Amino acid sequence: MNTLRTIAFARSGDKGSSANIAVFGRTPADYAWLKQHLTAAQVEAWFKPLGTGAVVRYDVPNLEALNFVLPGVLAGGGSCSLRIDAQGKTLGQALLAMPLGLLPESSPSTD
Amino acid sequence: MTRPLKIANASGFWGDQPDAAARLVAQQPDLDFLTLDYLAEVSLSIMAITRAKDPAAGYARDFLEVVQSLAKFWQGGGKTRIVTNAGGLDPHACGAAVRAELAKAGLTHLKVAVVSGDDVLPLVRAGGPDFRNLETGAELSAVADRLVTANAYLGADGITAALQAGAHIVVTGRVADPSLTVGPCRAHFGWAATDHDRLAGATVAGHLLECGAQACGGFSTDWLDLPGSHDIGFPVAEVAADGSCVLTKPAGTGGAVTVPTVKEQLLYEIGDPGNYLSPDVTVSFLTLRVEPAGPDRVRISGATGRPPPSTYKVSATYRHGYKAHGMLTVFGDQAVAKARRAGEGVLRRLQEAGCNYRETLVECLGTGASVGGIVRRVPETELIETVLRISVAADTPEPVKRFTREIAPLVTCGPQGVTGYASGRPKVLPVFGYWPCLIPRTAVKLVWQML
Numbered sequence: 001m002n003t004l005r006t007i008a009f010a011r012s013g014d015k016g017s018s019a020n021i022a023v024f025g026r027t028p029a030d031y032a033w034l035k036q037h038l039t040a041a042q043v044e045a046w047f048k049p050l051g052t053g054a055v056v057r058y059d060v061p062n063l064e065a066l067n068f069v070l071p072g073v074l075a076g077g078g079s080c081s082l083r084i085d086a087q088g089k090t091l092g093q094a095l096l097a098m099p100l101g102l103l104p105e106s107s108p109s110t111d
Numbered sequence: 112m113t114r115p116l117k118i119a120n121a122s123g124f125w126g127d128q129p130d131a132a133a134r135l136v137a138q139q140p141d142l143d144f145l146t147l148d149y150l151a152e153v154s155l156s157i158m159a160i161t162r163a164k165d166p167a168a169g170y171a172r173d174f175l176e177v178v179q180s181l182a183k184f185w186q187g188g189g190k191t192r193i194v195t196n197a198g199g200l201d202p203h204a205c206g207a208a209v210r211a212e213l214a215k216a217g218l219t220h221l222k223v224a225v226v227s228g229d230d231v232l233p234l235v236r237a238g239g240p241d242f243r244n245l246e247t248g249a250e251l252s253a254v255a256d257r258l259v260t261a262n263a264y265l266g267a268d269g270i271t272a273a274l275q276a277g278a279h280i281v282v283t284g285r286v287a288d289p290s291l292t293v294g295p296c297r298a299h300f301g302w303a304a305t306d307h308d309r310l311a312g313a314t315v316a317g318h319l320l321e322c323g324a325q326a327c328g329g330f331s332t333d334w335l336d337l338p339g340s341h342d343i344g345f346p347v348a349e350v351a352a353d354g355s356c357v358l359t360k361p362a363g364t365g366g367a368v369t370v371p372t373v374k375e376q377l378l379y380e381i382g383d384p385g386n387y388l389s390p391d392v393t394v395s396f397l398t399l400r401v402e403p404a405g406p407d408r409v410r411i412s413g414a415t416g417r418p419p420p421s422t423y424k425v426s427a428t429y430r431h432g433y434k435a436h437g438m439l440t441v442f443g444d445q446a447v448a449k450a451r452r453a454g455e456g457v458l459r460r461l462q463e464a465g466c467n468y469r470e471t472l473v474e475c476l477g478t479g480a481s482v483g484g485i486v487r488r489v490p491e492t493e494l495i496e497t498v499l500r501i502s503v504a505a506d507t508p509e510p511v512k513r514f515t516r517e518i519a520p521l522v523t524c525g526p527q528g529v530t531g532y533a534s535g536r537p538k539v540l541p542v543f544g545y546w547p548c549l550i551p552r553t554a555v556k557l558v559w560q561m562l
Contacts, residue, residue: 011330011375013379013380016152016246016547017545022374024371064374065378067378071246077545078543079431082470084481091482092332094481094486
């Protein structure tokens, strides 16, 4: 199964109860594809079971990156959350595991 | 032309590799500065609890071991200076303890300075509409009687002044993490507090350094491809007079400094990349250029800055009851079904015994539980093994304490194949809520002092 991992790398971290996930294209073409297809709404839907609020996407073209902020996704975060991952360390990997088939008109141009 | 300033980070958090500082100066004795970061969002509340039991424990005592580990280097003429927030809740006690360590090592010529004024607990306790929660908008009155700590993220002013006065070791309480780097740059290059673009560059360098090995391939997506991942180097920023820097690591260390590892760390724990707020400067990351500059060398330039906000961010914490987590391994056919039933059974028994919890959680690790099961590669029924993790939280310690005694009995009343119980009963942990808010700069009095 082709996932985002094949065209992107990522890093996630926490700010209180929120988390951010930065997603980077592996090539300029990958970034252009991500920019067009990986919307805030799609990321929000992917992480909805974890209780995220409205996801905001910031475009960072100079780093060929999209930065997603997921409010409240950590269920209290820090010391409050009971979850094994209270600090969002796993969210980057979780996003990279998203099947490309979930995104509309999926045909990443890795050529 | 002024030469670049070489600043390394030797601690990304309280609990990082204890020998990183000694290794760094052995690998690269020409470093101008080491920065050591000890304070995550709720670290100060942990210090508040340890200080309640031992008045001398209001700071990161691990730092004293770092000072000891550098004694030989300084005795041999090493020049590297240190800036650290190890002072925690009690920077003066930390600074005094550092001086005592230096005296023991015959290093009384090294000057120690302390930066304080970040503790705004009395002001926040007094309350007011200004201290509403930045995340939730809630009024402070909801938690005012349970506040434990409230510290403003100070900028680089105190560090800069102390270094200009000749300090070798600067110990602070809460300061913004990048300010540990901005201070040495301002002191060395003589930048004004209004040199926004240069301050922005140094803030970016500090942001890259603040998590230690994370800038050199640690925590990276392609970690498995790194050379020498057992010994990832700690990062070194060579900051130029224009605020740009080259990020690198000592020769011979593992890991990698590449455009991808640097990009990942640039956006780590960032909100709006066009408005990175620090007490020194508001930075735009949208003008940054990141380019290779040789093996394990990446140049970062083009940062732009604007004046900082008229408020400091305050990180406050409040008591929020107690929690505990219990873990057991379950092996065998239907391992996940067995683990889940066993976990839910423990909670049911406790509830029937009259224990009330505000929150409980049963997780079966191995099923994708870290992300609530949104990613699943193997059907649960196929797993031969899982780690059962049961958690509870309550406003009072008693039901949590009772919970900690109910994990091990699963060895005899749970399913066949329960193991991994040798580490004893789980601990009852205090829970601290995080309360981010703002305070006007004019209400905070930053002070620094040479000891």
